[in-house]
């Protein structure tokens with residue numbers, strides 16, 4: 132297998148969870164590969180601003196691992212990371228409008244959701260540590276793809292100095308959402324009309340969301356018998372949860388912001404943060420104003436996650452019927468590993484692992500026969 136791919140390493144596009152998990156499997160199989168990631172850090176939608184204590188990251192992308200997400204739970208254990216339960220003890224708050232007192236609802240519970248101690252970004256750091264640094268390149272945006280006989284020509288633009296490099300490979304793994312493939316990877320050059328159309332139509336899960344996190348020295352809401360959970364009809368945050376990085380450390384609250392991506396863009400970061408803190412103060416009391424740090428991430432304004440359609444369409448679960456395209460993908464030696472390509476749990480973290488597993492299974496079959 133190594134002989135077959137020695138001169139032309141397999142190329143992986145995208146360094147989010149799906150790309151890194153795929154890379155880990157190739158490392159373990161001793162199959163040479165190169166991974167290109169457009170941003171200056173790995174992780175994709177798994178993202179945290181660097182905190183002062185790297186063991187206490189706060190998730191600005193995904194947070195929860197659901198009870199049936201077994202691949203994720205296994206990966207967390209394999210990487211030596213630990214899970215804890217989302218804090219939900221205590222009352223929740225319901226805010227109808229800014230002129231009436233928010234309503235306290237006792238026993239406002241939810242499903243038991245798992246979280247990674249220190250934030251999901253710990254998984255990315257652990258995965259990254261298992262990869263050989265010479266196998267992945269940051270700031271490398273794949274700009275176009277061409278099929279030349281048996282080979283792919285992968286045009287890579289360095290986002291730092293705008294230099295262009297062309298790489299060749301026989302087997303190509305795309306670990307990014309369908310709409311990102313459509314946006315950057317020129318499927319009009321190599322895909323059938325049907326595949327090209329479907330790539331443009333499958334939405335990217337949570338692509339238009341924005342998240343706000345405020346960190347605190349003390350969990351003052353817990354001390355008042357509150358779960359840190361709130362639902363609001365007036366915003367700017369429409370859903371708020373306890374976002375502490377560990378059970379009894381790195382205390383924080385996070386909220387999904389209900390403003391459109393354009394409205395967030397039209398305000399300054401400081402203005403949006405101030406609006407969120409004001410809302411937290413209204414809901415949880417004045418202590419909310421004594422935050423330690425606060426962070427904002429608008430995914431709708433991230434050009435490597437959201438397209439114009441993701442921003443204007445209502446959120447929808449992705450579904451890509453991979454079976455219809457298997458003959459075409461197989462003849463192209465193209466493997467689709469991003470979460471949105473999973474046949475179950477598409478768009479979720481679990482979907483990223485499922486899609487990556489399927490891609491690796493197909494690749495092994497093609498490379499070995």
Ligand SMILES: Cc1cc2nc3c(=O)[nH]c(=O)nc-3n(C[C@H](O)[C@H](O)[C@H](O)COP(=O)(O)OP(=O)(O)OC[C@H]3O[C@@H](n4cnc5c(N)ncnc54)[C@H](O)[C@@H]3O)c2cc1C
Nearest residue numbers: 145147148149169175176193194195273337470478479480
């Ligand atoms: C706000 C938010 C909350 C979420 N909450 C949850 C949750 O609680 N639980 C859950 O299970 N899931 C959740 N999700 C979904 C979860 O984040 C995704 O399922 C998962 O991270 C997808 O991983 P991926 O590797 O498939 O894609 P991505 O993480 O999108 O990775 C794709 C990578 O490709 C890179 N890229 C894009 N274009 C190019 C290019 N041209 N060249 C090179 N690189 C490129 C991107 O920069 C990115 O790093 C949430 C998502 C968001 C945004």
